[in-house]
Amino acid sequence: xxxxxxxxxxxxxxxxxxxxxxxxxxxxxxxxxxxxxxxxxxxxxxxxxxxxxxxxxxxxxxxxxxxxxxxxxxxxxxxxxxxxxxxxxxxxxxxxxxxxxxxxxxxxxxxxxxxxxx
Amino acid sequence: xxxxxxxxxxxxxxxxxxxxxxxxxxxxxxxxxxxxxxxxxxxxxxxxxxxxxxxxxxxxxxxxxxxxxxxxxxxxxxxxxxxxxxxxxxxxxxxxxxxxxxxxxxxxxxxxx
Numbered sequence: 470x471x472x473x474x475x476x477x478x479x480x481x482x483x484x485x486x487x488x489x490x491x492x493x494x495x496x497x498x499x500x501x502x503x504x505x506x507x508x509x510x511x512x513x514x515x516x517x518x519x520x521x522x523x524x525x526x527x528x529x530x531x532x533x534x535x536x537x538x539x540x541x542x543x544x545x546x547x548x549x550x551x552x553x554x555x556x557x558x559x560x561x562x563x564x565x566x567x568x569x570x571x572x573x574x575x576x577x578x579x580x581x582x583x584x585x586x587x
Numbered sequence: 588x589x590x591x592x593x594x595x596x597x598x599x600x601x602x603x604x605x606x607x608x609x610x611x612x613x614x615x616x617x618x619x620x621x622x623x624x625x626x627x628x629x630x631x632x633x634x635x636x637x638x639x640x641x642x643x644x645x646x647x648x649x650x651x652x653x654x655x656x657x658x659x660x661x662x663x664x665x666x667x668x669x670x671x672x673x674x675x676x677x678x679x680x681x682x683x684x685x686x687x688x689x690x691x692x693x694x695x696x697x698x699x700x
Binding site: 472473502504509510511512513514517524525560562566574575576577578579580581 | 593596619621623629630631632633636676678680686687688689690691692693
């Protein structure tokens with residue numbers, strides 16, 4: 470397995486346009502996370518999935534953001550009606566979660582998609 | 588709201604210097620603490636998973652310690668090299684819910700040759 474991949478690596482769009490990003494996790498991982506990172510900050514949690522179920526979505530995430538993981542494999546993150554404040558690095562990570570009694574859960578990150586909204 | 592704090596925010600050291608940073612987290616309901624290194628233009632890379640109080644992990648010149656009772660972990664770099672320049676992140680799971688991970692803001696290290 471070659472790790473977590475994300476597509477595209479860079480996206481430049483005009484304000485008001487919709488954009489969609491894709492993440493392909495490590496195949497045996499059951500958890501998939503989306504984060505947003507802006508300059509000077511750590512990765513900010515957006516949402517995550519366990520298999521195909523979306524377990525949690527950040528309260529900071531507006532309704533313009535939606536994510537899917539239809540078959541429990543790849544995931545897409547869509548941003549509708551983009552705003553300049555959406556410009557950031559969008560990171561995807563995957564991990565194997567073995568239940569609350571299990572330790573570990575190391576996340577493996579993709580290279581990110583850098584979004585610039587003009 | 589779970590708070591994970593890292594200090595300092597940024598650090599410049601000379602090549603050969605040893606350095607350390609801190610990650611502070613809630614000491615109740617400890618589950619695990621993760622350290623990551625994030626080099627510019629690369630993906631964050633896992634360094635350590637710390638699970639037991641008093642844990643000490645080592646990887647080359649980098650080591651980490653854990654104190655779950657007081658809620659902190661230290662990351663040490665011995666004899667810093669320019670290739671150690673990166674942002675070092677710690678992450679802590681929110682055990683009150685679905686175990687999603689909360690990241691600190693990171694410590695940005697620059698090692699000057």
